[in-house]
Amino acid sequence: MLLSLVLHTYSMRYLLPGVVLLGSAPTYVLAWGVWRLLSAFLPSRFYQAVDDRLYWVYQSMVLFFFENYTGVQILLYGDLPKSKENIIYLANHQSTVDWIVADVLAIRQNALGHVRYVLKDGLKWLPLYGFYFSQHGGIYVKRSAKFNEKDMRKKLQSYVNAGTPMYLVIFPEGTRYNPGQTELLSASQAFAAQQGLPVLKHVLTPRIKATYVAFDSMKNYLDAIYDVTVVYEWKDNKGQREESPSMTEFLCKECPAIHIHFDRIDKKDVPEEQEYMRRWLHERFEIKDKKKKQISWEMYSFQTKSQEDVAVTADPEWNDRWLADDGGGEEAVCEHVALWDPAGLPVGQHQSVSLWAEPAARLSSHCWPHSASAFPEFSNKCK
Secondary structure: OHHHHHHHHHHOOOHHHHHHHHHHHHHHHHHHHHHHHHHHHOOHHHHHHHHHHHHHHHHHHHHHHHHHHOOOEEEEEOOOOOOOOOEEEEEOOOOOOHHHHHHHHHHOOOOHHHEEEEEEHHHHHOOOHHHHHHHOOOEEEOOHHHOOHHHHHHHHHHHHHHOOOOEEEEOOOOOOOOOOOHHHHHHHHHHHHHOOOOOOOOOOOOOOHHHHHHHHHHOOOOOEEEEEEEEEEOOOOOOOOOOOOOHHHHHOOOOOEEEEEEEEEEHHHOOOOHHHHHHHHHHHHHHHHHHHHHHHHHHOOOOOOOOOOEEEEEOOOOOOOEEEEOOOOOEEEEOOOEEEOOOOOEEEEOOOOEOOOOOOOOOOEEEEEOOOOOOOOOEEEEO
8 A cells, every 4th residue: 555655646746846837827927917017107128028037937947847856858969059049949849848948948048038939829728828928929820721920920020129039939830749640640741742842750741831920020130040859758668659748747757858959040041932931941840850760769779788799689579670688687679770790791771779678878889699590690780
């Protein structure tokens, strides 16, 4: 019974941050409401400056839980500018945690209070948050034919005219990528094929409308576009999983690391015509597609405790798998391995990698096969 209680308590680790963040939201909104009334007779820039500061305070608390409480490791690839800029942030969308990743980058530029979002229209009904996000500079949009371009342009132009600092976050896919939603993925790929665009496998086909309207409305005000690719490192007890962690799973400390690839694109390098921008955006998502595949490959590539040789034998249940043992009693399954004969000549390559034991380090190793009755002895290197 005691063990069950401990396990149940451990599974409820998300409660502490959840209670603190949701419990403090009414107080925050009340403080904002008071300031909104007091600033009614002041120039808008005064309201905006204090509002941005209040947002910074609340989001700093959010980040405390997401970076410190969870213990997640932030792995940033690319050169993030140290100074603030007016930018559009474009990222792949796969989890409810994605919007916090934007905060992770913004706070490192002292621009956390300037983060504003383009959100799907249904989110405006979220209690407290839905109303406040629009007051902070967020823009709610409807998809496809219901998209109101005129309304979005009007709001963005008002922010430009007021000199509002802009860190505008857009997820061009329009909804979250989930490999388990095969109908959504198939529809996205079919749409790309109809448009004569390359089919993407690890991200959804990006939609151009919100990105184009945002850039076209603010192109003389912006400094750059931030192209961000996010991959969450986590797996189940069978080695790995493709779908990203939910907010609850993340707060339960089930995601050890987040890989963030950052590219700064100067605005002069972004096409201004909508059709050219459509192809440019798709090309950026082709790069994301490849990066997600590459990062997933690196995360789940063969991992051992040391760089010493490892015993490898054929897996009797699979024709293209190899069981590996590093001598420490932890068994791994190697696929996606390039094979060499003793003379160093390549003899084949497998297609994927998964690890069944918890890795102690992420190190490549030379692998030497033992007693593989169905295969001749040869050496192979795990990439």
